[in-house]
Amino acid sequence: MALLATVAVGVSSCAGGADQPEWAVTTTTTAGTPETGGQAQPSTTRAPSSTTTTTAPRSRRTDLTAPRPAAPVVLPTEPGLAPVVSRVPTTDRVIFLTIDDGIWRLPGVAEKLDELGIPFTSFLTQPYAREDVDYWRRTQELGGTIQGHTTNHPDLRKTNPNRTALEVCSTRQPFEELFGQEQTLFRPPYGAVTPTVRQAAAGCGFRAVVLWKGTLNNGVLALQDGQLKPGDIILMHYRPQAFEDIQAVALAALAQGFKFGLLEDYLVGPDRS
């Protein structure tokens, strides 16, 4: 708890949304304390641009790591179609951080997440994965997992069925070979889910198509339902503002009494490699 409880949040100097005023917060939040502030919609949490965190040993998974589930959840299934999930059906006060694409590979992102004890799933497009395999393997060492997000990042609402299937399935074998991790989850670019996408995902062995309930941009967390709910999947990107985004979601989790789980633990089960 010391990590974020001691954060003196300074005035952010990052390029936030133009309509978002700069403001400062000093937090002494502790996990389990419900948020008591007025509930604006969408709920936003401003991230700091600099922090004065205490130093934690890298090997220590700190307060924000949720315990593994006793058993994986069962998603509703339809024959031949991969289920679509944006909120994992659970009552655990757990949320899931997902990070997409991979174009900006800032040093220290995985280290920061590890320091905070936040596991995370990277949904990578194949070119960015191949450009910097060592970077991604480092994320795996620090609590990250890697799943598929197509090769060319097309809008799968606009591709023909053959192209759709090729794109959906294109990362499975390469990523298993590059990263030694079973490929079980697929995220479509732009959240574009169609029956063809679900059919293709099921056909090449993905267990779920993963969307989201909250997004992080420029250090601001925007939630579809105004506040965190158990099982929420949060989307951010590998961008220059990654650290601000991480701070925002970490602070929101602390303020609302949530910890972070790993999607693969919930959607696949504890026996994942």
Ligand SMILES: [Zn+2]
């Ligand atoms: Zn993307």
